[in-house]
Amino acid sequence: MTPVEQRFVQHFGEMGSRWGINRTVGQIYALLYLAERPLNADEIAERLGFSRSNVSMGLKELESWSLVRLQHQAGDRKEYYSTPDDVWAIFRTLAAEKRKREVDPTLSMLREALLEPPGEAGAAHAMQRIRAMHELIELASRWFDDVQRLDSKTLMQLMRLGSRVQRLLEAKNRMTLVGGRRGGG
Amino acid sequence: MTPVEQRFVQHFGEMGSRWGINRTVGQIYALLYLAERPLNADEIAERLGFSRSNVSMGLKELESWSLVRLQHQAGDRKEYYSTPDDVWAIFRTLAAEKRKREVDPTLSMLREALLEPPGEAGAAHAMQRIRAMHELIELASRWFDDVQRLDSKTLMQLMRLGSRVQRLLEAKNRMTLVGGRRGGG
DNA sequence: CAGTACGTTCAGGAATTACTGAAAATTCTA
DNA sequence: TAGAATTTTCAGTAATTCCTGAACGTACTG
Numbered sequence: 105m106t107p108v109e110q111r112f113v114q115h116f117g118e119m120g121s122r123w124g125i126n127r128t129v130g131q132i133y134a135l136l137y138l139a140e141r142p143l144n145a146d147e148i149a150e151r152l153g154f155s156r157s158n159v160s161m162g163l164k165e166l167e168s169w170s171l172v173r174l175q176h177q178a179g180d181r182k183e184y185y186s187t188p189d190d191v192w193a194i195f196r197t198l199a200a201e202k203r204k205r206e207v208d209p210t211l212s213m214l215r216e217a218l219l220e221p222p223g224e225a226g227a228a229h230a231m232q233r234i235r236a237m238h239e240l241i242e243l244a245s246r247w248f249d250d251v252q253r254l255d256s257k258t259l260m261q262l263m264r265l266g267s268r269v270q271r272l273l274e275a276k277n278r279m280t281l282v283g284g285r286r287g288g289g
Numbered sequence: 290m291t292p293v294e295q296r297f298v299q300h301f302g303e304m305g306s307r308w309g310i311n312r313t314v315g316q317i318y319a320l321l322y323l324a325e326r327p328l329n330a331d332e333i334a335e336r337l338g339f340s341r342s343n344v345s346m347g348l349k350e351l352e353s354w355s356l357v358r359l360q361h362q363a364g365d366r367k368e369y370y371s372t373p374d375d376v377w378a379i380f381r382t383l384a385a386e387k388r389k390r391e392v393d394p395t396l397s398m399l400r401e402a403l404l405e406p407p408g409e410a411g412a413a414h415a416m417q418r419i420r421a422m423h424e425l426i427e428l429a430s431r432w433f434d435d436v437q438r439l440d441s442k443t444l445m446q447l448m449r450l451g452s453r454v455q456r457l458l459e460a461k462n463r464m465t466l467v468g469g470r471r472g473g474g
Numbered sequence: 475c476a477g478t479a480c481g482t483t484c485a486g487g488a489a490t491t492a493c494t495g496a497a498a499a500t501t502c503t504a
Numbered sequence: 505t506a507g508a509a510t511t512t513t514c515a516g517t518a519a520t521t522c523c524t525g526a527a528c529g530t531a532c533t534g
Contacts, residue, residue, distance in 0.1 A: 106410060107409070107410075108416070108419070111398065112398070115395065119394065122309055122390060122391050126521080128522080137422075140412070140414040145480090146480095155523065156524090157484090157523080157524065160481065181480060181531085183480085183481080192425065209300075216296075217296065220293050224292075226292075226293065227294065229325045230293070234293070239376075243445070243449070247449075254452055254455055258455050260428065262458065266432050266434075267436060267439055269439075270439060272461060273446055306521095331510095340494050341511085342513080342514090343493055346512085346513095366502065367511095476533100478531100478534105480529105480530085481528105481529080481530080481531100483526105484525105484526095485525100486523105486525100487523090489522070491518100491520070493518075493519085496515095497512105499511080499512070499513085500510080501511090502510090504506090504507090
């Protein structure tokens with residue numbers, strides 16, 4: 105590994121805990137991300153100096169995040185792992201997994217809380233707060249679902265547009281007002 | 290606390306580790322979020338059953354995330370804490386802090402890696418991968434900065450639009466093509 | 475079938491992170 | 505300034521998470 109590659113791998117290890125994964129998993133991912141060809145578990149263990157079993161667990165973890173792809177090579181029984189080439193695809197995957205793990209459980213909890221009959225639930229103020237949080241998260245994750253479906257090109261265009269999207273929305277509003285409103289809610 | 294409130298607080302405690310904070314901090318935040326009035330550290334310690342010192346540390350942590358506001362009450366020397374009312378403001382704050390802690394350090398690392406003279410850096414493929422990741426993160430965080438500046442109303446409109454933004458972008462593209470392109474990059 | 479080449483599991487030790495109580499620091503009052 | 509009220513710090517312990525080596529499982533080969 106070149107010094108730059110080492111720094112990259114090291115960094116992913118250090119950031120791991122902030123990202124909700126551990127050092128090993130972070131470094132394995134970083135190594136695979138940079139690798140020119142798929143690597144097998146022994147190669148990973150060797151290059152990173154981790155035990156074979158640790159690498160096995162790390163790869164399972166990465167598989168559960170759908171962040172690595174398993175392949176086989178002709179005439180070799182070993183399992184080879186790689187990351188997708190398209191960084192935008194990676195970004196989407198990551199976002200989807202984070203949502204599933206970090207947001208959805210909360211959404212369920214909020215939904216259940218709101219189903220509680222008002223009398224049982226008590227404290228009106230708290231219920232109001234719960235409702236507000238639920239609305240925001242619901243809206244944000246619905247938006248996320250939607251944007252997930254955009255192709256990479258459109259997504260990039262949207263991002264490049266940045267806050268200038270505001271002008272576009274204003275233009276749209278003017279047109280909608282002129283043309284009349286359809287639908288409701 | 291009503292059962293619903295208890296479940297809410299409990300949930301924030303349990304999710305804490307996934308969100309990169311600890312149980313105590315999560316529960317303190319949840320309690321403050323639901324509370325009808327600001328609470329002081331003793332009240333928090335009492336209601337959650339944590340030690341006074343733990344609450345003190347938790348509040349410091351929440352302050353470092355700018356997620357709580359410190360107030361004083363007339364004729365009372367105790368420090369009272371509350372969360373902002375506007376959930377969209379909270380959302381923004383959270384996003385900004387997450388970016389600062391979880392994204393910016395990586396961006397710096399990538400930037401430095403790209404400054405390395407090609408000969409020194411070695412492996413062209415790895416450098417290409419680093420460049421791709423850098424581009425994506427740079428673009429995404431620039432977009433984030435931009436969107437942060439939108440007022441809550443516009444932000445909500447954008448989210449409600451969801452993937453229908455694509456049509457808007459297409460309309461814009463048509464107009465841009467017809468009217469001619471300005472600027473470059 | 476025995477032997478080999480893998481991958482996985484898991485008990486237990488290492489490392490890290492969270493929490494507490496006691497002591498110290500700070501801030502206010504008289 | 506002494507004293508009371510409050511917050512903060514921190515050393516030590518509890519709890520949790522991470523990592524390893526050894527044992528085990530599985531699938532292929534001859």
